Amino acid sequence: MIETWRWFGPSDSITLRKIKQAGATGIVTSLHEVATGAVWEKRDIQARKEMIEAEGLTWEVIESIPVHNDIKTRSGDYLQLIENYKLSIKNAAQCGVYTICYNFMPVVDWTRTNLMYQLPNQSHALRFEMTDFAAYDIFILKRDGARDSYSPAVVAKAELAISDMSDEAKLELEKNIIAGLPGGEGSYTRDTIREAIEEFIVLGTEGFRENLFAFLREIIPVAQTHGAKMCIHPDDPPFSLFGLPRVVSTADDARKLLNAAPSPANGLTMCAGSYGARGDNDLVEMVKEFAERVYFVHLRNVTREDDGSFYESDHLDGDNDMVGLVHALLSEEQRRKAQGQSLSLCAIPMRPDHGHLLEDELNQPNVKPGYGYMGRLKGLAELRGVMHAVSNFMRR
Template identity: 45%
Template structure:
């Protein structure tokens, strides 16, 4: 029998309302976490890594994946300090490897991490989900951020919908929308002001997706040789959403983008975090096919589902329902595991975490990070675990 996927849960550290003891009760054995208190670009010291690892192991769990060692903006915009920050990044990797940590997730999204417009979208059963509303994003871009180029980037129909949405908002609702979109990195309470964000946009005035890809290739060619020597598998997380927003370029949104990433520095250490939610928000992405063609490069799995809408909006659906065929996704993941086992690869039990669960039941009593309630993710993990078992029994025991 092929090894099960390693079941993991994201944890935001000691301040996370979702405790390690609660996570252990979900059946997950691995923890996905990061040292969120260390600013992006600064070295993760051996002392801080050991301290976090000890807390996790004392709870009877394993630190399976580092998500994320964040990349300093100097690297993305190729400023004069980028080599200094790359050297710091490599130092962090060395310190992680010394503690046996070998899978490191990162992303190359400029300025903002994943972006939503509603953090409490109610489903028919009154569960709370995350939502990206295309009209809300356009309304923010056109009438709150007031980015001059935005009027050339939205169709007349999109601008009409954005204006109607904007006019429907109270001042408090406009402030709330701004704070949601301007949120900083996961695990922090940072929120950019409009003035701060406009300063970042200026730094990207002459950086399109082609140039940003060149900057990413430079970064990979600098760190991957060291990562390979250290036995670390780097895995890039796709853009979320997987298309340009607010004038910022995107470079990890399609199958071609992912192919370009792995070809930028060919190595077993240069791979992919396959996020079915991020990639699934783009209707042109064939997720089962992408796993079939790029599966050997997948080092980490984020399994969730989104329901796409005609105007480009989407919301987080149940893990087994939505626009992505999760059965076909899981089947191709298992077939990739079979290939690995047959070829003698050691990394058959790919780490997998249920991503962005709904708020359900007792989740409403805790102020968790958006998308990271415990019961909603527990439900998702249980569904994915059952799906995996069913497919494996059908394929190999029948």
């Protein structure tokens, strides 16, 4: 697999040189300065690509070209926005960047309730706490029908939690949930998020799924024509939030999506942490089933709890079988090679995801939640060891 690193562009405090010193050879990035829905111009893509290559690295994956909410709801100027998206795919491919990760999550992108969850070793992880999320939804946002989205046990715990929560803690919780996390598509106020939620809820799960499929029918032929590979990121977390529809959360969702646009350009991002936050997703079996359409991998681990809560554990410790997952991915690379595919098509880009915040970075400014340097460097080193060990075992 190709070892890559998520980079947030020239303003990122983690420089390309630091990334190279971490051992990564590829970069995963986006033109974050381009407004969602606007065309990615060739000159901007090429300039960013040249900046990356000047440090001896390659731009392996675009993560992401964001999908405008009007496309997801098929409202407003969505037809023009789809045309803009097609042109962005074409321009990226013509600049030599072919793998494009994107997501189709409604309203909120990846979501956590606690960005500083302290682990036993005193490092800090990202956490999604179901009780706190329900407390926000029911008692702070006061969404209509919110109580019906949770079990009576969760509602009771949420009521107790909110009664013990200070005003400062309530504001921090709201900030974590709706202010936007790194790589997301922006932020909301309490009023605007209520409006956005209602707009998506009326679609229902199958209506929202059909909007995704309609989008795929437009963009996948363009991607195939230009040699691009679209790889959708799963919902994070992979279950409904705010009563919203979720359509990329399970193996069955992935199956339906791939069948909706049966093209080699229509693929998946295997995010182990996102899919793995559900106990009924068998990641190793998913890789085996969808192997030829897995074009990008996030290797991250989680520890799940019975009520749907989870926190991000060490990369090699948690509920996901990371060794089995790496073995399945390397086996797919071997299969591609045996079929005579070029090396560039055989190798699957991977990146360590959401590292822990370690002591030396604890009080440093501009450290993005989940995206510190040392925690991801630690994760990459651990994953590299697994990949080497599994590769050696497979050669015997």
